[in-house]
Amino acid sequence: MYMKYTSLLILLCTFFACKVDPSLVANDGHGHTHYNLNIPPGLPVMKIPADNPMTVEGISLGRKLFYDNILSANNTMNCGSCHQLNNYFIDGNKALSVGIDNIAGTRNSMPLFNIGYSTSFFWDGGAKDLESQVLGPITNPIELHETLENVISKLQNHPEYPTLFKKAFGSDIVSSKHIMQAIAQFERTLLSADSKFDKWKRNEVTLSDAENRGMLVYTDPNKGDCTHCHSFGSTFTDFEFRNTGLDSIPVDKGRALITLNSLDEGKFKTPTLRNIALTAPYMHDGRFTNLQQCIEHYNKNFRYTKNLAPELKTAVKYRMTEQDVTDLVAFLETLTDTTFIHNPNFDKP
Ligand code: HEC
Ligand code: HEC
Numbered sequence: 641m642y643m644k645y646t647s648l649l650i651l652l653c654t655f656f657a658c659k660v661d662p663s664l665v666a667n668d669g670h671g672h673t674h675y676n677l678n679i680p681p682g683l684p685v686m687k688i689p690a691d692n693p694m695t696v697e698g699i700s701l702g703r704k705l706f707y708d709n710i711l712s713a714n715n716t717m718n719c720g721s722c723h724q725l726n727n728y729f730i731d732g733n734k735a736l737s738v739g740i741d742n743i744a745g746t747r748n749s750m751p752l753f754n755i756g757y758s759t760s761f762f763w764d765g766g767a768k769d770l771e772s773q774v775l776g777p778i779t780n781p782i783e784l785h786e787t788l789e790n791v792i793s794k795l796q797n798h799p800e801y802p803t804l805f806k807k808a809f810g811s812d813i814v815s816s817k818h819i820m821q822a823i824a825q826f827e828r829t830l831l832s833a834d835s836k837f838d839k840w841k842r843n844e845v846t847l848s849d850a851e852n853r854g855m856l857v858y859t860d861p862n863k864g865d866c867t868h869c870h871s872f873g874s875t876f877t878d879f880e881f882r883n884t885g886l887d888s889i890p891v892d893k894g895r896a897l898i899t900l901n902s903l904d905e906g907k908f909k910t911p912t913l914r915n916i917a918l919t920a921p922y923m924h925d926g927r928f929t930n931l932q933q934c935i936e937h938y939n940k941n942f943r944y945t946k947n948l949a950p951e952l953k954t955a956v957k958y959r960m961t962e963q964d965v966t967d968l969v970a971f972l973e974t975l976t977d978t979t980f981i982h983n984p985n986f987d988k989p
Contacts, residue, residue: 672697672808675825681842682833684874686756692771692821694828697808700989702826704804705819707988710794712740712784719777719823720988722749726981728915729753729830735926739782746892748926751919753980754912756828759879763908763924764894770824775816788816795819832914832980840974841873847974854971857964864938864960864968868951869910876914876975881907882949885942886923894924906947915980917973931969939965 673696677686688694705711706719722737723729731737731749738744747763755761760768767773777783778791795801795814802812809818839845847855857864859872871878881895883906890906898904908924922928928937939960942952960968980986 672810675699675829677828677831680831680833680838682835682838682874683754683831684757686828688756688828689769689771692824694825695808697804698822698825699829701804701808702822702824703985704989705823706826710798711778711786711791713786713790714740716740717784722777722783723752725986728832728919728981730919733920735921737783739780740785741782743782745780745782747924748921750911751915752827753830753832754875754914755830757875757879760909763892764898765881765909766898770827771817771820774820774823791819792816830986832977834979835914835977836974838977848970850967850970851974852971853964854967854969857960857968858971862956862959863964864935865951865955866913866938866968869949870913875912877910877912880910882910883907883945883947884937885945885948885952886927886937888943888945890945892924903947906945913972914975915977917969917976931972932965935960935965935968 675694675696675698677688677694679686692698709715709718711718717740722731724732727733729752735748736744736746737749750763755770758770760766761770761773762776767776775788778786779788792814795805801814805814805818805822806812808822811818836845836847836851840847858866861868866872869878869880869882870876881904883890883894887906893905895904895907895909896902916922917931920929920931922931922934928934938952938955940957942948944953
């Protein structure tokens with residue numbers, strides 16, 4: 641029987657030049673199929689929590705939940721409503737996300753690719769791990785505005801979900817823990833590292849003169865100095881919290897809302913710059929609509945506010961020429977990975 645299927649597969653593969661997915665490794669004996677996360681060359685090894693190993697069944701359940709309106713109070717929205725695959729998992733071009741009651745929040749949606757590397761979640765780092773992050777949007781009154789009890793009861797009474805939870809976690813009793821774990825497993829599969837920059841690193845393409853000059857502006861401590869925070873080369877962020885002088889007196893206190901430390905006022909999580917050309921508007925409140933504005937912020941418009949990042953305190957204003965800004969934009973555009981948004985495994989099942 642097994643042999644028959646294998647030979648059929650090989651036969652099909654000869655015709656369609658397909659590969660047997662190496663991420664699918666044998667069943668672990670408990671009915672779960674271990675999932676081997678295939679990390680592309682441009683990204684580091686990912687730490688997977690020991691108590692939430694990735695399985696084919698867990699990821700598949702997480703993906704279904706991510707896109708299911710059942711998670712919202714009035715069954716009209718899901719995670720994918722504000723994190724859209726064709727927009728690199730941000731919310732179209734909305735500055736502030738709008739939830740089920742048509743009320744806007746105070747922050748810009750965040751992209752979810754390479755999220756498994758992040759060391760904290762939300763602009764203020766209010767969630768410590770990807771698992772516990774999941775409950776935030778479900779119960780947030782201006783997002784999905786649902787209670788956990790309701791979500792659990794809706795899932796428990798659903799014709800398919802109890803079986804899917806059983807397949808993924810060995811129990812058909814739906815629990816918040818397993819909801820969180822399944823969605824986190826799916827989120828960890830969302831890897832993006834096939835941009836022109838990655839192809840250049842793999843010696844597959846060359847960069848234009850403008851792109852090369854822009855890369856130097858990015859890394860030069862006396863020019864862009866972007867590297868300092870948006871670490872060059874892999875995730876393009878160090879995930880640290882910083883005040884970049886957007887406001888003299890921060891309207892949103894950011895990190896301080898979590899730590900209750902006034903030295904953290906106006907600090908926000910440093911976002912990745914991968915796919916940045918296609919994830920406008922920018923900053924925690926979506927105040928900038930294009931990359932030039934972002935760069936000019938660092939070049940001349942930042943404010944000398946309390947808690948301003950030391951790198952900016954000492955930065956000379958107008959240190960980048962108009963040519964530097966144009967070149968830097970050209971470099972940032974090389975960080976776009978167009979294959980990512982076409983990956984069928986990331987889309988609504
Ligand atoms: C109404 C729109 C909306 C919905 C629905 C929504 N999100 Fe979000 N998401 C946001 C916004 C806005 C932020 C930034 C919030 C903040 O910093 O306070 C965010 C942040 C996140 C982050 C943190 C990313 C990072 O880099 O730190 C993750 C992960 C995430 N959402 C996953 C989810 C999941 C999973 C769901 C479904 C259970 C979901 N979101 C539903 C709008 C939404
Ligand atoms: C001192 C650390 C630091 C430096 C230096 C820095 N950034 Fe940032 N960057 C941040 C932080 C923190 C944010 C988020 C700020 C916020 O929303 O309040 C950010 C946000 C951004 C955003 C918006 C991202 C998004 O998803 O909304 C862009 C674009 C950006 N930076 C580009 C650059 C460029 C280009 C450079 C170099 C000229 C640079 N940054 C230098 C820390 C830094």
